[in-house]
Amino acid sequence: MLSGSNLAPSSHQLPPAALIGGVLVLAGVAAVLAAPLVLDIYSVNVLTRSLLLAVAAVTVDLLWGYTGILSFAQAAFLAIGAYALALVSTRLGFSPGTGLFALLLGMGVAALAALLVGWLAFSYGASLLYVSTITLVFPIVFVQLIFAGGNFTGSSSGLSGFDVPDLDTESWFRVAGLLLVAVAALAVTFVRSDFGRLLVAMRENDLRCQYLGIPTARLKVSLFVVCAMVCAAAGWIYAGATAVVAPELGNFVSGTELVIYTALGGRATLAGPIVGAVAIDAISNFLNGALPFLWALIVGLLFVVVIVALPGGLLSLLRLGRERRSRLVPDLVEAAVQTPMQDGLVLQVTTLGKRFGSLIVLKDVSFVARAGDLVSLIGPNGAGKTTLMRCIADGRERSAGTVEIGGHSIRHLPPHRCTALGVGRKFQTASVFESMTVAECLRVARTRIERPSLFRRTPTIALPAAALEVVRATGLGDRLGVETRHLSHGEKQSLELAMVLALEPTLLLLDEPTAGLTGAERARIGELLVDLARRYRLCIVLVEHDLDFVRRISSRIIVLHQGNIVLDGGVEEATQSETVRTIYAGAAHA
Amino acid sequence: MSLLLDIATTAAILYAVALGLLIVFGVMGIISFAHGAMMTIGGYAALLVTQEGWSPWASFPAAALAGLVGGAVMERIVLRPLYRRPLDAILATWGLGIVIGQVITLVFGRQVQFAQSPLSGAINVLGVTYSQYRLLLVALAILLAGVIAFILHGTRLGLVTRAVIANEGLSQSLGVNSARVRFASFSLGSALASLAGALVVPLSSVDPNMGVPWLVGAFMLVLLSGSSLVSMAGAAIVLGAAQVLVSTYLNAVLGGMTIAILAAIILRIRPTGFARA
Numbered sequence: 086m087l088s089g090s091n092l093a094p095s096s097h098q099l100p101p102a103a104l105i106g107g108v109l110v111l112a113g114v115a116a117v118l119a120a121p122l123v124l125d126i127y128s129v130n131v132l133t134r135s136l137l138l139a140v141a142a143v144t145v146d147l148l149w150g151y152t153g154i155l156s157f158a159q160a161a162f163l164a165i166g167a168y169a170l171a172l173v174s175t176r177l178g179f180s181p182g183t184g185l186f187a188l189l190l191g192m193g194v195a196a197l198a199a200l201l202v203g204w205l206a207f208s209y210g211a212s213l214l215y216v217s218t219i220t221l222v223f224p225i226v227f228v229q230l231i232f233a234g235g236n237f238t239g240s241s242s243g244l245s246g247f248d249v250p251d252l253d254t255e256s257w258f259r260v261a262g263l264l265l266v267a268v269a270a271l272a273v274t275f276v277r278s279d280f281g282r283l284l285v286a287m288r289e290n291d292l293r294c295q296y297l298g299i300p301t302a303r304l305k306v307s308l309f310v311v312c313a314m315v316c317a318a319a320g321w322i323y324a325g326a327t328a329v330v331a332p333e334l335g336n337f338v339s340g341t342e343l344v345i346y347t348a349l350g351g352r353a354t355l356a357g358p359i360v361g362a363v364a365i366d367a368i369s370n371f372l373n374g375a376l377p378f379l380w381a382l383i384v385g386l387l388f389v390v391v392i393v394a395l396p397g398g399l400l401s402l403l404r405l406g407r408e409r410r411s412r413l414v415p416d417l418v419e420a421a422v423q424t425p426m427q428d429g430l431v432l433q434v435t436t437l438g439k440r441f442g443s444l445i446v447l448k449d450v451s452f453v454a455r456a457g458d459l460v461s462l463i464g465p466n467g468a469g470k471t472t473l474m475r476c477i478a479d480g481r482e483r484s485a486g487t488v489e490i491g492g493h494s495i496r497h498l499p500p501h502r503c504t505a506l507g508v509g510r511k512f513q514t515a516s517v518f519e520s521m522t523v524a525e526c527l528r529v530a531r532t533r534i535e536r537p538s539l540f541r542r543t544p545t546i547a548l549p550a551a552a553l554e555v556v557r558a559t560g561l562g563d564r565l566g567v568e569t570r571h572l573s574h575g576e577k578q579s580l581e582l583a584m585v586l587a588l589e590p591t592l593l594l595l596d597e598p599t600a601g602l603t604g605a606e607r608a609r610i611g612e613l614l615v616d617l618a619r620r621y622r623l624c625i626v627l628v629e630h631d632l633d634f635v636r637r638i639s640s641r642i643i644v645l646h647q648g649n650i651v652l653d654g655g656v657e658e659a660t661q662s663e664t665v666r667t668i669y670a671g672a673a674h675a
Numbered sequence: 676m677s678l679l680l681d682i683a684t685t686a687a688i689l690y691a692v693a694l695g696l697l698i699v700f701g702v703m704g705i706i707s708f709a710h711g712a713m714m715t716i717g718g719y720a721a722l723l724v725t726q727e728g729w730s731p732w733a734s735f736p737a738a739a740l741a742g743l744v745g746g747a748v749m750e751r752i753v754l755r756p757l758y759r760r761p762l763d764a765i766l767a768t769w770g771l772g773i774v775i776g777q778v779i780t781l782v783f784g785r786q787v788q789f790a791q792s793p794l795s796g797a798i799n800v801l802g803v804t805y806s807q808y809r810l811l812l813v814a815l816a817i818l819l820a821g822v823i824a825f826i827l828h829g830t831r832l833g834l835v836t837r838a839v840i841a842n843e844g845l846s847q848s849l850g851v852n853s854a855r856v857r858f859a860s861f862s863l864g865s866a867l868a869s870l871a872g873a874l875v876v877p878l879s880s881v882d883p884n885m886g887v888p889w890l891v892g893a894f895m896l897v898l899l900s901g902s903s904l905v906s907m908a909g910a911a912i913v914l915g916a917a918q919v920l921v922s923t924y925l926n927a928v929l930g931g932m933t934i935a936i937l938a939a940i941i942l943r944i945r946p947t948g949f950a951r952a
Contacts, residue, residue, distance in 0.1 A: 218939075345770075388766075
């Protein structure tokens with residue numbers, strides 16, 4: 086237990102889940118050690134392979150089931166580990182030294198390959214389909230490289246007869262089994278931790294994560310690299326246990342088989358892929374002699390049926406393996422906010438321009454906003470209001486000009502880096518994490534400030550006073566354990582506002598915060614915003630269509646029309662202005 | 676000259692193979708893993724035609740028909756419940772691919788077989804002796820593209836299909852039966868896949884996994900072209916040329932990876948690929 090909160094009351098220590106987990110691990114170890122005593126040698130052999138495939142299937146589940154990255158490359162990473170041992174042993178013979186070298190080599194190469202694949206796959210705006218395609222290309226390249234290696238890599242016939250560690254079949258089974266138990270135990274701990282919720286958050290709404298200051302691309306690449314290294318380690322054992330490696334081990338068909346095990350067993354359960362891998366791979370080996378192609382046909386049919394009719398996998402039939410969400414609702418406490426309340430300039434936009442090809446959306450937009458300001462951006466549809474917000478929150482958006490937050494230029498920084506400069510952006514339609522609880526959403530929003538634990542779920546959430554106030558004022562405090570998909574539209578809007586405030590921003594960007602809210606909700610949000618600006622000295626910039634609302638709360642109004650600022654002044658000035666009236670009435674002026 | 680002909684024919688084959696996939700991708704937003712298996716169905720249709728002693732020309736309509744029926748059944752039973760889960764639909768098509776492959780293996784056996792080519796021999800093109808059949812493929816690919824372009828731009832079904840590609844939700848609210856459009860496109864896409872299978876058979880051979888090697892190249896082409904017939908022609912020529920050049924001047928193994936790697940890099944730099952280039 087590395088990171089822990091010292092606020093944890095003793096009642097949270099040693100929750101029963103940890104005890105159950107410990108018992109399960111011990112049971113797993115005992116089963117792995119005892120199984121070779123009762124199984125015949127052929128079964129032990131077959132199951133060794135199945136256990137190692139189960140390790141790879143667990144990584145597929147972490148990537149796909151939890152994080153939403155459908156990877157077809159895991160078998161190739163396993164093959165890299167296997168080939169590392171095979172190649173090193175063929176050239177140098179086997180000794181503990183070369184064995185360790187091979188293990189490190191395999192894991193290292195797998196990590197580098199994963200880094201490259203990850204860099205290609207998780208670029209800005211890459212679709213899930215593109216990510217999957219890249220992971221599909223990787224095994225194809227891997228197999229071609231093995232072919233290209235000729236005698237050195239054994240080409241299409243693979244390598245065999247190399248020296249391996251001198252262990253009997255039963256011992257290899259135990260080594261494979263212990264690896265699986267260890268990987269499974271770590272994976273279960275991981276997905277149940279605060280960090281595990283972050284994986285789900287990225288799966289559900291990657292964009293929101295980026296605007297919460299979370300470097301999603303880097304986290305996904307890291308996860309991908311770690312998973313690749315685990316697969317490579319399993320591959321090392323595979324080569325040791327079988328003393329044969331072949332390119333088929335790492336081709337994309339093997340990669341899809343791991344996905345099939347995961348889907349059949351049940352994704353996002355961790356137990357499902359293990360059961361799926363062991364059951365299907367082992368049965369394949371036993372049945373392939375008797376029913377050569379029929380078994381593959383049955384697996385194919387079963388797979389299609391499960392995908393269509395039982396997306397939760399076969400395990401969901403048993404209602405086992407379902408993620409048991411701890412019913413413990415965390416306590417909210419007030420976080421000590423370090424950022425000093427400054428009275429100075431928060432936002433300075435200078436000659437900002439934005440064009441899409443030849444279409445000019447914003448031109449020469451310049452304005453400033455200070456702490457405590459509540460600036461409303463108004464203007465007809467298509468005036469460029471939302472585009473302007475985007476250009477402030479994402480350094481890569483604008484085509485000209487500069488944006489400074491608290492004196493720092495946002496240069497061409499991606500959203501998560503702009504967030505670190507103090508920008509908090511709330512989207513037009515409430516953007517939260519649908520399958521997560523209110524408390525979990527708030528915790529994910531704190532990721533930037535408090536590094537989430539990899540091992541445990543912290544029992545308290547520390548929020549800055551402003552966020553706490555929103556949570557309390559809107560009644561979300563009583564609904565912390567509710568999944569957000571059950572919230573009303575207004576509650577989701579409030580939750581997103583609280584999440585953004587949890588970032589401790591200095592600049593709050595709100596895109597139509599009252600859209601779709603009832604009159605009462607509108608009034609409450611209005612009061613809250615005024616309060617945030619006055620008491621917490623936040624600089625708030627909001628886009629709004631409801632002019633009455635704007636008049637009531639704003640300290641300043643900026644009118645945008647056809648990409649230009651036509652007015653920047655006080656509420657009185659704006660509401661009296663002839664220009665504004667003309668624009669809204671859509672009169673001759675065009 | 677011979678190199679240019681190689682590039683033209685390689686691009687034409689790639690185009691023909693990817694055409695069905697493009698239509699499915701455009702309308703349903705999914706990449707069909709069953710595309711390879713549908714090609715295999717086409718290959719075996721061609722084989723049956725040969726074995727029955729019919730004219731090898733009959734293998735093309737026979738393959739297209741087999742694909743049409745197969746695609747229609749698959750769409751109706753498996754894909755329709757998965758409209759809202761595109762990633763699952765992709766996996767389901769992979770499962771279907773396995774099922775088709777295994778059924779074919781059970782029926783026809785694993786061995787490699789050969790079907791008759793409708794055109795054999797070579798002719799002289801501008802001083803180079805070149806395979807007649809490969810040249811025919813270029814003509815057929817252009818013809819297919821023309822037919823599809825006509826269906827999309829000249830018929831009512833095409834109009835509705837383009838509407839669904841552009842905005843499915845809006846089309847539905849305007850009274851378009853998008854389920855029927857999806858059904859038609861998947862059937863048509865499968866028919867084109869099978870036809871492509873029959874087209875490539877005279878170049879190689881027939882076996883239960885013959886379609887799989889084509890799959891990734893076709894994927895890449897489609898991802899690079901968005902849903903435009905024209906940009907896919909550009910992509911097919913660029914990737915085909917790269918493959919031919921690498922295979923000729925470097926080595927054949929590298930040539931096999933060229934399309935996949937090149938496409939991956941192009942997409943990294945320019946996610947829209949050749950679309951609206």
